[in-house]
Amino acid sequence: MDDTLATDTAQTALPPAPGADQYRSLDFADTAATLPAGQSYDLLATPGSAMRWLAAHDLTTPDVQLYEVCAQRMRALRAHVRVLFAARVDGTTPPEDSLRAVNEALTAVPTAPLLAWDGAQGLRRIQAHPIDRAVNHALATLAADAADLLTGPDAGILAACGSAPCDRFLIRTHGRRHWCSTRCGDRARAARAYARRSGSTG
Template sequence: MRYMNEALAADIAKTVLPPAPGADRYRSLDFADTTATLPAGQGYDLLAVPQSAMRWLAAHGLTAPEVQLYEVCAQRMRTLRGHVRALFTARVDGAPPPEESLRAVNEALTAVPTAPLLAWDGAQGLRRVQAHPTDQAVSHALATLAADAADLLTGPDAAILAACGSAPCDRFLLRTHGRRHWCSTRCGDRVRAARAYARRSGTSD
């Protein structure tokens, strides 16, 4: 089973789109984009197996690389991601956010303290530490992601949160360049190719 999971993670890595605009500023945006629908019935999920979920957390500084994740942890991540995506979708559509998604994000926010605690030792003196047991590592990561999503949704960048306009892609981005509505060069090229084909064939897109 472990070999199959690692093989699946390797296959996923080959199809992953680059981070969308804004993902460098909001880890919650990149978190929402860990799943994507691609053309021809393809797609990927970076949280599909514990190994890939663990790599994503470590790459984003949300847990130590040696922390081991289990399927229940990956499932918790996928569940919160679904709620974050629902809140992003509601914001983009100008619709009321789902109550269950608000509740889930708030529960993640309040599950554990996210601020580093103040500690003292004779060698280093006063310092800030993330003093939590390893089995709470995922809870802390989810709390951090929930807080980041709340900051995005309530801050000035909420106005430029958008969904990729290159169907069937369903990723999110921040519109940092004028009216750009696609999340990657690959999606933008697909939009331009479709428009060019429509012009040549005399149809509309």
């Protein structure tokens, strides 16, 4: 996918789902989605689009260059996070390989800010890491966020979008709402209305 197509993909993407402002891992899981009429998008499809997503979520700086191997690692972790979210929503046992993948991302880098001395600012804590490990830190942050969501107070209101074929996740904010966006909610209501009309005329 070239950058033009990646830009088109970003423009057709659904808006962030409820809860994405609280949990970056939720927005990370939702960077790929299935849309009606056999369409889909992937905001991590290219190194350039993956870098822009990381920078937009304060997980790296725009000057960091990502390579395809980095984008592949992001997509792989996303797949495992999605599996863990789905298992939590469905109340099933999560697969060992997905648990292992998230734990490996969690422990790949030191997470505690280091103590450093700066002549102008004095002692301060910094997240020091070489540029070539920037993706490791981003993945560790996302894995920690996913673990916090899955084990925290909002785990019980983690839900899957109820408007097929959408396969995004959300945090339920209003009672039983299970739609990740207004577009999906409108589609679900239209489908129900059509089913009622068809049933009454059949």
